Amino acid sequence: MGVEWGRIIELWPEIQTAFFQTLTMIGISLAVALIVGLPLGILLFITDRGLFLENRPVNAVIGFIVNIVRSIPFIILLVALIPLTKLITGTTIGPIAASVSLSVAAIPFFARIVENSLREIDKGVIEAAIAVGATPWMIIKDVLLPEAKASIIQGVTLTIISLVAYSAMAGVVGGGGIGDLAIRFGYYRYDNTIMIVTVVILIVLVQLIQQAGDYTAKAIDKR
Amino acid sequence: MGVEWGRIIELWPEIQTAFFQTLTMIGISLAVALIVGLPLGILLFITDRGLFLENRPVNAVIGFIVNIVRSIPFIILLVALIPLTKLITGTTIGPIAASVSLSVAAIPFFARIVENSLREIDKGVIEAAIAVGATPWMIIKDVLLPEAKASIIQGVTLTIISLVAYSAMAGVVGGGGIGDLAIRFGYYRYDNTIMIVTVVILIVLVQLIQQAGDYTAKAIDKR
Amino acid sequence: MIQIEKLTKTYTTKHGTVTGVDNVSLEIGKGEIFGIVGYSGAGKSSLIRCINLLERPTSGSVTVDGNDLTKLNSEKLRKARLKIGMIFQHFYLISQKTVYDNIAFALRAAGTPSKNLKGRVEELLEMVGLSDKRDVYPAQLSGGQKQRVGIARALANNPAVLLCDEATSALDPNTTLSILRLLKDINLKLNITIVLITHEMNVVKEICDRMAVMQGGRVIEEGQVYDIFADPQKELTKEFISSVVSFNVPEHLLSEFTGTVVKVLFKGGVAGEGVISDMLQNYPVKGNFLHGAIEYIQERPLGVFIMELKGTSSDVMDALKYMESRSAIVEVIPNGR
Amino acid sequence: MIQIEKLTKTYTTKHGTVTGVDNVSLEIGKGEIFGIVGYSGAGKSSLIRCINLLERPTSGSVTVDGNDLTKLNSEKLRKARLKIGMIFQHFYLISQKTVYDNIAFALRAAGTPSKNLKGRVEELLEMVGLSDKRDVYPAQLSGGQKQRVGIARALANNPAVLLCDEATSALDPNTTLSILRLLKDINLKLNITIVLITHEMNVVKEICDRMAVMQGGRVIEEGQVYDIFADPQKELTKEFISSVVSFNVPEHLLSEFTGTVVKVLFKGGVAGEGVISDMLQNYPVKGNFLHGAIEYIQERPLGVFIMELKGTSSDVMDALKYMESRSAIVEVIPNGR
Amino acid sequence: GSGEESGSEGTGGEASKDIKLGATAGPYSDMLSKAIVPGLEEKGYTVELVEFSDYIQPNVALDGGDIDANLFQHTIYLENFEKENGMDLSALITVPTAPMGLYSNQYDSLEAIEDGATIAIPNDPVNGARALLMLQDEGLVELDPEAEVLQASERDVITNEKNLEFQPIEAGQLPRAVDGSDLAAVPGNFAIAAEMDLLDALALENMPDQYRNVVAVNAENEGSELAKDLVEIVESAEFEAVIDEEFEGFGKPEWMAE
Numbered sequence A, B: 001m002g003v004e005w006g007r008i009i010e011l012w013p014e015i016q017t018a019f020f021q022t023l024t025m026i027g028i029s030l031a032v033a034l035i036v037g038l039p040l041g042i043l044l045f046i047t048d049r050g051l052f053l054e055n056r057p058v059n060a061v062i063g064f065i066v067n068i069v070r071s072i073p074f075i076i077l078l079v080a081l082i083p084l085t086k087l088i089t090g091t092t093i094g095p096i097a098a099s100v101s102l103s104v105a106a107i108p109f110f111a112r113i114v115e116n117s118l119r120e121i122d123k124g125v126i127e128a129a130i131a132v133g134a135t136p137w138m139i140i141k142d143v144l145l146p147e148a149k150a151s152i153i154q155g156v157t158l159t160i161i162s163l164v165a166y167s168a169m170a171g172v173v174g175g176g177g178i179g180d181l182a183i184r185f186g187y188y189r190y191d192n193t194i195m196i197v198t199v200v201i202l203i204v205l206v207q208l209i210q211q212a213g214d215y216t217a218k219a220i221d222k223r
Numbered sequence C, D: 001m002i003q004i005e006k007l008t009k010t011y012t013t014k015h016g017t018v019t020g021v022d023n024v025s026l027e028i029g030k031g032e033i034f035g036i037v038g039y040s041g042a043g044k045s046s047l048i049r050c051i052n053l054l055e056r057p058t059s060g061s062v063t064v065d066g067n068d069l070t071k072l073n074s075e076k077l078r079k080a081r082l083k084i085g086m087i088f089q090h091f092y093l094i095s096q097k098t099v100y101d102n103i104a105f106a107l108r109a110a111g112t113p114s115k116n117l118k119g120r121v122e123e124l125l126e127m128v129g130l131s132d133k134r135d136v137y138p139a140q141l142s143g144g145q146k147q148r149v150g151i152a153r154a155l156a157n158n159p160a161v162l163l164c165d166e167a168t169s170a171l172d173p174n175t176t177l178s179i180l181r182l183l184k185d186i187n188l189k190l191n192i193t194i195v196l197i198t199h200e201m202n203v204v205k206e207i208c209d210r211m212a213v214m215q216g217g218r219v220i221e222e223g224q225v226y227d228i229f230a231d232p233q234k235e236l237t238k239e240f241i242s243s244v245v246s247f248n249v250p251e252h253l254l255s256e257f258t259g260t261v262v263k264v265l266f267k268g269g270v271a272g273e274g275v276i277s278d279m280l281q282n283y284p285v286k287g288n289f290l291h292g293a294i295e296y297i298q299e300r301p302l303g304v305f306i307m308e309l310k311g312t313s314s315d316v317m318d319a320l321k322y323m324e325s326r327s328a329i330v331e332v333i334p335n336g337r
Numbered sequence E: 001g002s003g004e005e006s007g008s009e010g011t012g013g014e015a016s017k018d019i020k021l022g023a024t025a026g027p028y029s030d031m032l033s034k035a036i037v038p039g040l041e042e043k044g045y046t047v048e049l050v051e052f053s054d055y056i057q058p059n060v061a062l063d064g065g066d067i068d069a070n071l072f073q074h075t076i077y078l079e080n081f082e083k084e085n086g087m088d089l090s091a092l093i094t095v096p097t098a099p100m101g102l103y104s105n106q107y108d109s110l111e112a113i114e115d116g117a118t119i120a121i122p123n124d125p126v127n128g129a130r131a132l133l134m135l136q137d138e139g140l141v142e143l144d145p146e147a148e149v150l151q152a153s154e155r156d157v158i159t160n161e162k163n164l165e166f167q168p169i170e171a172g173q174l175p176r177a178v179d180g181s182d183l184a185a186v187p188g189n190f191a192i193a194a195e196m197d198l199l200d201a202l203a204l205e206n207m208p209d210q211y212r213n214v215v216a217v218n219a220e221n222e223g224s225e226l227a228k229d230l231v232e233i234v235e236s237a238e239f240e241a242v243i244d245e246e247f248e249g250f251g252k253p254e255w256m257a258e
């Protein structure tokens, strides 16, 4: 399993491209997961039993959909979503197209994380806000989100790391990215150098994301 | 995307086989994850700063290994572990062989879950046990495990569901299973009937596991 | 101000239903400070949380300022809550917002225009003595300071009613005192009705006008604080009072006394008139104070003394009669002789 | 029994180091009940947690029963802890084990052979009055019952020392009293040394022999409980005592009195000897009790009265001198006249 | 010497007649089950089919003895694989194989292809190289003559007159990519699985025998009873009948055409 430095230099442009593809996929799908998953997670929480917008049917339906999407193997999701992907991005291949499936997979994942983060908030603080006569929207904006901020950021970290893992499967639709490079060169072409390099890049990437997440979560927490 | 009932009956034996393959893979890798991941998770917890077997180097090393394994894309892991798989199972194909990689992936996952569950235990209860003069082993056995029991069971549920998702990739080494059936028929053979049937089976399976987990966790909790 | 009528609150748990409040009716007047005491689980919190409908009553009604809250829709209820402040044992401040923002939050809930916000927050901070903590996060405050922020938040929208659920139970006695004085102050200045839950009789003694004692979800005794302290009817009430006004002389000391041991109770202004002093000067008995306490409840003295009286039995009898004639309540305590 | 020498404990936090305990030396004798009071953050918990090395001191030593704990290796320390029971404010029982198993856990820690286990657990349950709760889980117990389990667990291995960190702060006054009586009982029966942290002077008054007052990590006052109650030296100590023995007469009442207002303090057995009664009978002054309290601290009465004395100024002077001669401490309070 | 020894081991293994055959999901797995397994069963074998969803593991398994024969690869791939992995496998006989085709929903002839069109090609090296060779044969690109035929990748393209933009994706996904990109080079087996008509292709791969799939066994077992039986079955008339009936469009190898 020797590492040939020459090979790394030779394939450096490819590695760079893959790196940016990974960033693209994660960037897009993270953004979608945040934009859609956050409200969904909040909805899951506030419509639950005993909460201020308790609504059992809405809660059950969202919960069910979230569970279903989480049950489907990613590759099947990828296939099932081809029409949607085509509709949204106009293409079914490449990193942008892959981002559609990644987003769909990330939304329920992140929604559950948000829900769990919100559950950690002291119920008393929410009650105090209700007692003060705050509107549901104020409670969400000024109590739930600020109080769960640090925990949600940890959840974003976890989502990013899961997306890194999932994006390795994006090769199926030509999404490219570091994980796919590892599979194509390391696995199909027996290029141990590239395999090791890409795996190291992945490990470093994951560690950096983890540390950045930990640091941010700690830094913004006022407790 | 029509469903042809005849096709289902025709492939029923195949579906059954796949179902048992899934059960085999999950059963084995879950067992390994429990047996290895549980102590590892406990070790991660008790060697952490301020805990009763504080040992920074051990903690850092285990944490590092766990993070690395979690950073490697599953398919790369699958391939990298072929020699180990051969050594252990004598074969590199089939559900038993796939279980090796699944186990290796599940161990660090479950270890982290155990660690997080243990963190939820009131530190005071652990201190009370120390103050009473309990040995570390007694603290683990009679305080940590019972107190984190319900939370660990929820963690087992989560691990099983992740294993269901991962096992869909076991087709690479001919592992079979429901997820692989979905991929082989739904993805490679364009057989929508089987794809829908298998996805439904997966969804039902995941829901059942979730509900069984929730129920057990609630039932055994004495709080 | 507050009418609670036949209020019952039951909870459904996995082990069956639990009755939190059991058919309670109460009337609390404007500007009153009303104390509710009872042991843990008596239903105090359940009751007070029904007053602003944080907990929806199973049956019965709650009328605050003429509005039957149980009949309001959620938007109207929210508006009604603006006029019912609440403070909690554990403060429940937004940990990620500064003191300023915690208070401004309440004002925004009432739709205060932002140009008035700053001035009003500063006024409130002034009132609770925290002007210098404006931009600090709750984690940097002491318990007492946190509770002051809680009070400022509760008062932000000039409520007519202030509900306090164990507002001082997490605080040390000194801080408790300062918070109680602040509440009393607010009550006097703003004529706010205060309902105050506690399990410490000291708190009731310090600031309440009327009180209720709860047990098993029911109100078992209710009345003027002074009257209840002076003459508690229920065993539980006596127990509570004895935790502040303790009249027990150690058993074995009691048995060493040779004279007649009496307990003398003075109500109202009488304690100030020197009944004991007159008695000692008018009768040839020797008095020996074993235990005594004069408490000022709502600034009226309530005195209890346990004395050993020595003298001929007829002199002692006369002395006792004299005291009774001056409206003291006298009780002879058997001391084993 | 316990020697604490020059003990300092500092914590390193992300905002720098915090001193929990600052150069404290204390000696606590065998069979003593030693109380430590102080406001939140004074270092009480830090100090008591250093006694069984739950917190390792930054410097200084802790000797329990002749063993310098700071010098022991972890196995020896564990053995030493078997002889130092500890009970906590929040009980810290294993929520997933029955009462029986919670107590048996402690016994197993000491390697008790399983045939002796059952008998000993039942003996302990008997002692704390919980024989009927043997197979119940902590969640089904009241606070006081949980604390009794905590006590049984702490006493399981016949410790020489019992450490109590705010053992009653989470309990209502009645339950507090019953727990304190139980502790006193145990102290008498088993001659166990008890170190007890609290911020309630009532608790100290009720059962402690000696006490220390902590502030900012230091012990600022230390001595017999009776002496400290009778004659506190430090401002903080006075504040604490005033929370139990309150001597304040409302300001505006004070200004209405026409006579001389005096505060009379009796120490020790004197209170029982009828000094005031004699004074009133021997001098032509009229006494008017404004406030009075006789507390029994360690069963010795400590009496404080605030009286208005009316009479000619020379008679009043004589009366005061008389009381002083009978070793009462008399202080004239200016009342605005 | 050693070859014979392991050969006899192989024979020992055959005595049980319990065998495992490997294939990738799709037509070759079907070819095994429909055209070969019945013949084997007639000869008294008990056959288990193992389906893989990738191109590496069937050989790894064959080398490790986990399966007894496989059918999914062509000769060039097999030889390259042996070289890369230091394995000793041998091809027994070629079978009818579906040719790779160039499909498009945009264009109806090669000439119509516009400058800068996107083309999806397989992301595994062997099929990727095949696609490039097909494009070279059609005169759309020119590959570096020095590049290894089997490993040729987009980077070996030296002239690309129409500036085709290559998008390597997973082979099984290619039929679906016909919609997503201008052109797609789809391996025959997936095209058939996706019910595409081979005749719709703008171009079909020119398929010499070394690009036709083979039944492969471990070299040790080349002379085994099973190997002989497999060859016999493939050469039988029943086999060809099944192919004609169920595997329309599969290009027959030279030996069969004869």
Ligand SMILES: Nc1ncnc2c1ncn2[C@@H]1O[C@H](COP(=O)(O)OP(=O)(O)OP(=O)(O)O)[C@@H](O)[C@H]1O
Binding pocket: C011, C012, C013, C018, C019, C020, C021, C038, C039, C040, C041, C042, C043, C044, C045, C046, C047, C199
């Ligand atoms: N949300 C709830 N679900 C189920 N039971 C509840 C709930 N809230 C209160 N109860 C039960 O109702 C009864 C009254 O509880 P409540 O909290 O009102 O008592 P409390 O007097 O405030 O006691 P404390 O002094 O401990 O706060 C108790 O038996 C309690 O267990």
Ligand SMILES: Nc1ncnc2c1ncn2[C@@H]1O[C@H](COP(=O)(O)OP(=O)(O)OP(=O)(O)O)[C@@H](O)[C@H]1O
Binding pocket: D011, D012, D013, D018, D019, D020, D021, D038, D039, D040, D041, D042, D043, D044, D045, D046, D047, D199
């Ligand atoms: N683990 C810790 N890390 C950092 N600082 C600590 C830690 N434990 C205690 N301190 C600090 O040490 C000081 C003393 O705390 P300690 O808990 O001993 O006070 P206490 O008298 O027990 O107060 P309380 O009545 O609130 O329990 C405080 O300033 C506290 O913030």
Ligand SMILES: [Mg+2]
Binding pocket: C044, C045, C046, C166
């Ligand atoms: Mg309550």
Ligand SMILES: [Mg+2]
Binding pocket: D044, D045, D046
């Ligand atoms: Mg403390």
